[in-house]
Amino acid sequence: MNASKASRLYILDTNVLLHDPKCLYEFKEQDITIPMTVLEELDDIKDRKKHVSQEARHAIRSIDDILSTATNPEQITKGVRILLPGKDRDEKLGRLSIFPDHELTTRAGFLPDERNKDNKIINCALHLQATFPHRQVVLVTKDINMRLKAMGAGLKRVEDYRTDQLVSDVELLPTGYTCLETPFWEQVEHVESFQRDGKTYHKVSRALLPNTWMNEYLYDSTQDFAARTVAIDETSVTLLDLGYQHLMDQCCWGISPINIQQAFAMQSMLDQDLDLSIFLGSAGSGKTLIALACALEMVIEQGQYNKIIVTRSTPPVAEDIGFLPGTEEEKMTPWMSAISDNLEAMHEQDERPQSSVKYALEKANLQFKSLNFIRGRSIQKAVVLIDESQNLTPQQLKTIITRCGKGTKIICMGNLAQIDSNYLTPLTSGLTYIVERFRDFEGSASVHFEGVFRSRLAEYAEEHL
Template sequence: MSATKLYILDTNVLLHDPKCLYEFKEQDVAIPMTVLEELDDIKDRKKNVAQEARYAIKAIDDILSTATSPSQITKGVQIPLPGKGREERLGKLSIFPDHELTARPGFLTSNKKDNLIINCALHLQSTTTHREVILVTKDINMRLKALGAGLEQVEDYRTDQLVSDIDLLPAGHTHLDGTFWEKVDQVKSIQKDGHTYHHVDKSLIPEAYISEYIFDDTKDFAARVVAINDNEIILLDLGYEHLMQQSCWGISPINIFQAFAMQSVLDPNIDLAILNGAAGSGKTLIALASALEMVIEDKRYNKIIVTRSTPPVAEDIGFLPGTEEEKMTPWMSAINDNLEAMHENDERPLSSVKYTIEKANIQFKSLNFIRGRSIQDAVVIIDEAQNLTPSQLKTILTRSGKGTKMICLGNLAQIDSNYLTPLTSGLTYIVERFKGFDGAANVHFEGIFRSRLAEYAEENL
């Protein structure tokens, strides 16, 4: 059966998911030469997507290595099912020599790489009459330009979406109307290691999942789901007032959502705390205050490593003066701002901040530092995680060694990447993938405490 569709891939699709070549089923895939040039340009430079570029190039090479001649690469090479024998096949992969195209009416005139890829799609649309030609790109503006130039079909790459609507993303907590204990007919409570666990009927909270926080209207009951079996749910009793009375480095939670977040970071049984929510909701402050408490006061960890997605740090960091720490300083102003806020009432605030950074051994690292390392006995704060792809976040999380706590911070409303959306962000990906893992907790922050102006702007702009 011959393919009825020809998908033309933009560079950002291959960077977003280097395995995307295997996701188009029996349909054919074409990669313009311009895309290969972009991948080649990225792979050897200190960009935070350099490794993805190398993965994509290797995936292309694995498929095209079976070609017996250059003409076969242009016509198309069968894509084998990954992990299967060569006799089972998907569509065909080809490289289109778009550098040979000459300007003609309808083509975009600029030599920008996006325009060259669009021109390639326009050419194939006009010359390939027996198949639908579809340009696939994560770049919203490129999709608009392609449609405006006359391309009939342009799509986003959404194969890796785990949820169809961002509103369906788990919040990490559930509010129960009324009083929780009035709904309970039977309960078995057990004391263990200084904690109270309640075994209740599963029908009370049928949609509950592991590590979800539960609270009611009484401002008395609050718990976290620690186990679920066929008939019952086991809840770790946290106590509403106890949660609200937590204090780390002089910072106490303002609302129950910040309290849940602080508990998840401080809990030694939670290896990954995912804190997401609007700007000004307190994510960075809670994470940093808790990290300082665990490193300096409790001495549970030896250092704090702070990293973040820094577009366009890929290009800029190499040209900034100084050491890696000094180069990362402009990107870490949010951490410094929060440190200054914590010490604003000190007699010498700047000296206090400097002392805290040294005492807690706070290290600002680029994503390139994280790759290939095994991080031991550290708290790792991943700021602006919404700008990371699923592949990039996987790379960071798999660096976690013995005795390391990972904290992911992000706001899905503030994505800077031109090929990520709230539905395909790595932050969304890990929230959904780690749902139900007892070593991870996700807390969506509600409420904005930065200022009246910030709250109004978040809600109305």
């Protein structure tokens, strides 16, 4: 590796490249090196039927795009100038190199067990730290245990990759609603009320609600006022009057809201002006039940949509699905039991529950789809339910959302406390990502569900375990 003007040298772990395949362009004028072990891991992952295989292929292509300008192998070892793709290609960044860490031998100061890939990457960083004492060598990894091992082994700088992290704490995510401590109408000095398309709107001063955002739900303790912010400008905020009691009286497919958060969720689904609804909440808070009830109401009773498409992360995605018998939908059945359970719960009081469930499935044209088969489609006039979306990467959620054509509504549901992916945390989950990214979009609303209504056992477990 040749001398460089860059003061830092970043060594990237595999999970960083999987988390953000475009990360190579995020280190500005500083240099980057990728150990050979990382390339081997990417090569292993790209051919597996895992939910990060696409990200692995994307990362490999990004590395190839940069290194393709090299004229000989020595240049790749020394470092190739990183050029931004597209229009900004003239802006030069640092250099990217591949480090042949397989040539390193175990020596004093190195971690033992060369078969452990994490140890190989840490040893690579330790070697470079000793080789370039004048430079700041930084290992970047999203693996907490690997960061601890690296520091324990004597590496001076170890960092998490936070460039694309939109919030520093999940607690800072918007709940989607605000309870006003003072009764709303007692605070209002001047209001301009008007009606449009049978709905009542109130235009009030921006100073009254300085921190509100698009499609935030508002209510007060009087249980009289409830509204949604539908327009914001420099001087005023326009609210859609919803009526607290009217929200609580909603009923879809025999299901009514238990609390105001479920009522807000129902309103967001039934409102034709909203294309995306995001439901977060603990297990048993009613996310799937509310979403499914509203979807059945809109498809069967109101005829606003032609079908319901249900999909979810199936960790490991498609690794086992091919070995299950039957069609795509039959293969997906084990992972879609949450939908089946909720359908059965809705009809348990019917004279013939199984017949009612079968009728709902057929009449609503309810389809279970694997994420692998969503790509490339254009979904029209459908309600798309994405369950367990906390296990999806930002890129995977983007893939699904961009499939939705005109007249399609999408609902993302998830619980950030139940992430199954080895490559995601609550802060880097695609669910967190879209809550923040769509915060100012006029066609989306998010609601954080409160309470656990599945059973008193589930409620106690949620609080105490």
